[in-house]
Amino acid sequence: ETEATVMRIRVLPGTHVQKDTILLEMSNPQVEQAAVDASLQLKAAQAELASLKVKLDSDLMTQKAGAATVSADYNQAERQAQTDKELYRLGVISGLKYKESSGKAEELSTRHEIERDRLTINQQSIQSQMMVQQAKVDQMRALADLKSKQLDALKVRAGIDGVLVDLPVQVGQHVLPGAMIAKVVQ
Numbered sequence: 001e002t003e004a005t006v007m008r009i010r011v012l013p014g015t016h017v018q019k020d021t022i023l024l025e026m027s028n029p030q031v032e033q034a035a036v037d038a039s040l041q042l043k044a045a046q047a048e049l050a051s052l053k054v055k056l057d058s059d060l061m062t063q064k065a066g067a068a069t070v071s072a073d074y075n076q077a078e079r080q081a082q083t084d085k086e087l088y089r090l091g092v093i094s095g096l097k098y099k100e101s102s103g104k105a106e107e108l109s110t111r112h113e114i115e116r117d118r119l120t121i122n123q124q125s126i127q128s129q130m131m132v133q134q135a136k137v138d139q140m141r142a143l144a145d146l147k148s149k150q151l152d153a154l155k156v157r158a159g160i161d162g163v164l165v166d167l168p169v170q171v172g173q174h175v176l177p178g179a180m181i182a183k184v185v186q
Contacts, residue, residue, distance in 0.1 A: 001153045004028040006173045006181075013167050017158040023167065023182050026154040026175065035147040042140040049133045056126045063122055067115040074108035081105035162186040 004026035011023045081101045088098035158164065166183035175181055 001150060002028050002031050002177055004154055004175055006169050006171050006175060009171060011164055013164050015164050017162060017164050017184060019158055019160050021158045022155045023158055023164060024156050028154060031150050035151040038144040038147040042144040045137045045140040049137050052129060052133050056129060060122060060126060063119060067119050070111050070115045074112040077105040077108045156181060158184045160184055160186060
């Protein structure tokens with residue numbers, strides 16, 4: 001698949017081989033480095049995914065705490081407005097005091113709804129951010145798999161069960177892609 005140098009011949013002509021028998025090992029420093037780089041990029045992308053998840057979860061918890069505070073304030077204001085309404089009917093407090101507590105309850109009701117909406121939007125945002133980062137991890141995994149296969153292809157296998165009849169290469173020889181390097185017959 002790539003240019004390489006024959007490093008080691010493991011089987012000589014005339015030997016019976018299985019399809020997964022390694023006939024010879026080749027080396028290509030660029031392929032080896034690319035495989036290492038791809039593996040490291042995959043690990044970095046996985047670490048970024050984990051870090052992003054922790055950060056987003058932390059942000060979500062902070063927002064949930066804020067929403068819970070607003071919800072508690074809203075419930076308290078609603079109870080106070082109900083109490084003040086009854087006290088106003090009985091003539092114990094002025095209409096101004098009742099309108100003030102009623103206005104505060106309405107304000108907190110609006111803030112409560114806004115916080116719920118923000119929480120929903122934030123959860124959707126978290127999902128999309130996680131999907132983007134997961135796509136990067138998947139992309140790096142595919143690249144790492146490809147580079148690993150290219151590296152593994154430097155170990156030339158028989159491919160079929162049979163007898164190795166020809167091995168026209170020598171240790172140290174530079175081989176181009178597509179060149180015949182071994183012949184196995186059944």
